[in-house]
Structures are given as C-alpha cells and as structure tokens.
Amino acid sequence: MTVSIEVISGLNGKAPAAILIATPQQRILLDAGGGLEPDADLWPVPENLDAVLLSHDHVDHIAGLERLPPGLAVYCTKTTAQALPAGYDIRLIPVRGQFQLADITVTTGSCGHALGGVWFHLAMAGGIFYSGDISMESSLFHFAMPPPAQIALVDASYGLYDVARHTQWDKLQSLLSLPGLCPVPPSGRAVELALLLARSGRYDIALDAPCMAMLEQMAAHNDGSLRPGVEAELRQLLQVLLPFSLQAGVVLAADPDGQSGMAGELRARSDFHHRTLFTGHLNRVARQQWLDGEVEFCRWNVHPTLRCLQKLVAALACRRLFPLFTPIDDVLHWQQTLGCEIMMQSYFGTD
C-alpha cells in the first residue's frame, strides 16, 4: 500500500498543525489548527477527507476545524470535544487506548501537555507517530512513551533548546513575588502553575472561570491524562483556593495570547495593575510588548527540550523525523543531534 505524508501546516515555523496522511483507501487529517497570529494565513483545506484526528484542545490544533466540511468524522477525546463547535460527527476516543480507521489501528497515549491531550500512533508504514504537543516534564500531566515507529512527526516547538524546567522555577517565583497576571490555556499550564504555587506554600491565587472549570474537572476525574494520584491534591487545592479576586497575588486567566478572554479584559481595565507574565508562546503583539518592556516573559516548558526529543527518538527508534512547529535553519545539525533523517518535504513510501 502506498502512503504519503504531507505537513500542510506546521513545518519550518511555529504554525498551526495540519498534516495529511493519505493511502489509496483513506485520507486522514491530523489536527486542524487555527492561527496564533491575528492575521495568519490560512492553510489550504485538503479535499475528500475521510477523518480528522485532533490531539488536544489548543487553538493551534483545533481552531481550523470550522473550515472543514460539516458532517466529517472527527476523532478526539471527551475534553477536546468540549471545545469544538457543534455540527461535527464526533467519535470519542480514549486518552490511552486504540481505535480503528478502516484497516488502520490507531493507538493513543497521554501527551503530558493538556487535559485530554493525546499522541497518535498509526500502525502502517512501519509505524507513523504524531505527537501533537508533548511534554515529559509536567508535574501534573502524564506522558506515556509510544511504541516504536519508523516515521515520527514531533512537536519541536522549542527547537534544540535544552534548559530543564525545574531550573526556571526560581525565576518564575521571583517574577511572581509582585502581583502578576499569567495568560494561560485552561486545559494546560493554568492548573499546573496553581498546583506548583500551592506546593510552594502560596495560596493567593485566582483562576478565571475557564481555568477553574478545568481544575474542577481534573479534581473530579483522571481520564488518563494526569499523573497518578494528583487528583487528590487538586481536590485539596480546590478547598483552599479563594473565590476569584483581583486582589490575588497571582491571577491565572485565559486566553494564552494575553489579548482575548479574561486576560485581555483584565489588562484593558484601568483598575488592574498586575504585571503581565507570559510563560508560553509569544505572538507578534506579545513579543513586541516584551521587547518594549511592557510585559515579562519566563518560559515554563510545556514542549520538549532537546534531551526529551532525544529520549523520544530512542524510544521510537524512528528513521525519519519531521520536526514540527519550529524554524529549521540547519538541517544537518538537527540530523546529527537527533541521529535520524530530518524531513523537510512530503514523504511518499509503501507500507
């Protein structure tokens, strides 16, 4: 069987995820991301799709779904489904388990990055692995190591950056010693930052409604995304957190771009003076604000560092790797560092 893999969007830059896997029988889209910049170009929607697989509920992985034809089969976990518009043929999948796409067995595993977030392993062409967004360093989320795959499409959002996350904690804490607003995705770092601050003895934390809803959901039920036992700690956290207040030392609020949602609303208020602290991707507006000294930035790893990428490559034993969501200026260096062929073009092969 012939197989082709085309990264429609997400290769050689931090861009929305959209990857087409095509065989003579099926055309499968992996993620349908929306733009991270307000004026981002739209990726071309492929024709004759049979299914879309969504990795997790962040904008750059799902917000392009509305451009796909209604009625299309959309495979995603329950948490991801909560964030989707109505009108799609949703097929719920487990965080850790298997399902069939006609003759292809798809395995899922928890991605360590978001509630209900998964990676996909397609049992074809010697194994095709698509990471979605992953992290191996989370204190909250569990990362399940995938089975071997010849071809890997991997979140490399941080390039070859290799600063382990625990070394950033001191900087983050010191920045948050003054009143701070962290724009965050609710299903991702919002709850993790609240958990870590509480572990360090800080309870003057306020979560906006979407972040609080995620905390409640995680405390009530571990769908396989969370580290074992952490939900009991989250239940304790729920009991000690005060109601949402602008007086809290740390305000965690969506959206992560810092321009929309509660984070955007708060920043527009004249009576709100918390310093804005970004911990994730800075879009063009946020980056300029950071360069102008208007906001703070301290990366809090929610994507793989180099040593995580190396660990993953070793576990997959992959021969070819598509480094996603990052600019690649020196392919040879990547090849030498990761020890596999770095793919910058579409792949055509036989199963």
Ligand SMILES: [Zn+2]
């Ligand atoms: Zn994400």
